[in-house]
Amino acid sequence: MSDISDKRVNISNDNPSIVFDKSRCDECGICKNICEYNIGVYGYSNLDYPCINCGSCTIMCPNKCLSERDETSKLREYLHSNKIIVMQTAPAVRVSIGEEFGLKPGVNVQGKLVSALRKIGADYVFDTTFGADLTVMEEANELVNRLLDNKKLPMFTSCCPSWVKFCEMFYPEYLDNLSTCRSPISMQGAMINNYFCKVNNIKREDIISIAIVPCTSKKMEILKFDEIDLAITTRELAKYLKEEKINLAKLKNSNYNSLLGKGSGGGIIFGTSGGVMESTLREVYHILNKRYPKGRLLNFKEVRGLSNVKEASITINGNIIKVASINGTGDVRKIIEKIKNGEVYYDFIEVMACEGGCISGGGQPRIYPITNHIKNKRMNALYKSDKKMKIRCASLNPDIKDIYDNFLGEVGSDVAIKYLHTTYVNRKDEK
Ligand code: SF4
Ligand code: SF4
Ligand code: SF4
Secondary structure (H helix, E strand, C coil), X not given: CCCCCCCCCCCCCCCCCEEECHHHCXXXXXXXXHHHHHCCCCCCCCCCCCCCCCCHHHHHCCCCCEEECCCHHHHHHHHCCCCEXXXXXXXXXXXCHHHHHXXXXXXXXXXXXXXXXXXXXXXXXXXXXXXXXXHHHHXXXXXXXXXXXXXXXXXXXXXXXXXXXXXXXXXXXXXXXXXXXXXXXXXXXXXXXXXXXXXXXXXXXXXXXXXXXXCXXXXXXXXXXXXXXXXXXXXHHHHHHHHCXXXXXXXXXXXXXXXXXXXXXXXXXXXXXXXXXXXXHHHHHHHHHCCCCCCHHHCCHHHCCCCCEEEEEEXXXXXXXXXXXXXXXXXXXXXXXXXXXXXXXXXXXEEECCCCHHHHCXXXXXXXXXXXXXXXXXXXXXXXXXXXXXXXXXXXXXXXXXXXXXXXCCCCCHHHHXXXXXXXXXXXXXX
C-alpha cells in the first residue's frame, strides 16, 4: 500500500533532515498548508516526496509526528570518542534555547550555551558569527562586482540551504543570480579544517566538527560540503542536555575560543530575516565609500521586522541599490513572477525559507503555535546584541583581517574561492 497521502506532507525515509511518524498523524492538513502556502513546495512538484528540508512543518504539527532527524545518539557517540571536539554555534540558537529551560523568549544565553557545550565535552567552541563575517566579506565583494558590471542581477543570498534547493528545483534559470558564497557554518567548517587545524598542528581526522544550528536543513547542507561531521538543532541539543541533567539556565557564562571565535554585530543579525542583507550592505558601503557607515545602515529599519516581503532603496556613493528581503519561500514565487513581468526591479534579494528567518527555523523549540510575539522577542534580542557591539562591520573584525592576511589572501582570491564558495545544480527534472 502506498504511503503517499494527499492530506499531509510526504516525507521519504531517506530525508536527511525530517522524519515522519504516521502512527500519531490525524491527517489534519496543517503541515500541507504550511508547505504549500508559506514554503511554496507542496503542490508545485511532480516528486513523490517534494521537500526543501526547512522543517517548518515540524514546528507546526500539533501532534509532533513530524520531527527533525534525531542525531543525539550520534552526538553522544562522538562526545565519548577520543577525538578533539570542535563546536560552533549559529546566532539564532542563543536567543531561543533558553526557552527549553524555562527562560522567557528572547533571553540571550550565549555565555551559558558555551558553558553547556564545554560541560558535555567540547574542546573548542567557536561562534558562527565569525563565519557570517566571512560570508559578508565575500558576498559584499561579489555584489559590488556585479553592480559595477551590471551583470547577474538581482543577486540572491545563498546562506539558506532550503532556499538554494528551492531555486535549484523550481527556478534554475536564476542559479547564476545566486551568490556563490557558502553559508556561514560551511565557511566556518572549512576554516576549522584547513586553518584552525593547521595553526594548531592537528590532523583533520583527529577532530569531530559539530555545528549547533536552528535549522533542519543544515543536516542536508553538511552532506554537500563534507566539512562538518554533525549538525545538531536547538531542539536536539536541549534534549541532550536534559538527558545529561544539565540545566542550561543555571550555568555561568563562558567565552568562545579565540582564532575563529568572534564575529561582528553584523554576524549576529544573520539569525533574523533582513540581517544578512543589512550586514552585507554595511560592507558594500565600506567598499564603495572607503569608510564605514554610521547612520541608517546600522539600523536599517526597512528590512527589519516580520513582514514577509520588505523592500528598500539606498544610495551608496551615487549608486542606487534596490533591495528586497523575503522570508517564507512561498512569497519568492510572487516576487520572481513580478521580476519576470518587469513589474519590479531589485539589485539584491535576501531569501530565508523560514518565516522570520532562522530565529523561527525548523529546528527551534517547538512552541505551538509560534506567535509573532515570540519571534519578535528573539529577533529584538539579536538586534540588541548587534547594537551593543563595538565592531559592527565584518572587515573591522581583527580576526577576519588576520585570516585574510595569514591564509585566504585577498577577498575573492583563489584560496577564498576554493574554501568559501560553491556551485549549484539544476534539479528541475529530478524524479
Ligand atoms: S500536521 Fe501533523 S498531524 Fe496534521 S497532517 Fe501533518 S503530520 Fe499529520
Ligand atoms: S520540511 Fe519544509 S519543504 Fe519539507 S515537507 Fe516540511 S514544510 Fe515542506
Ligand atoms: S531560514 Fe534559517 S533556519 Fe530556515 S531553512 Fe533557512 S537557514 Fe535554515
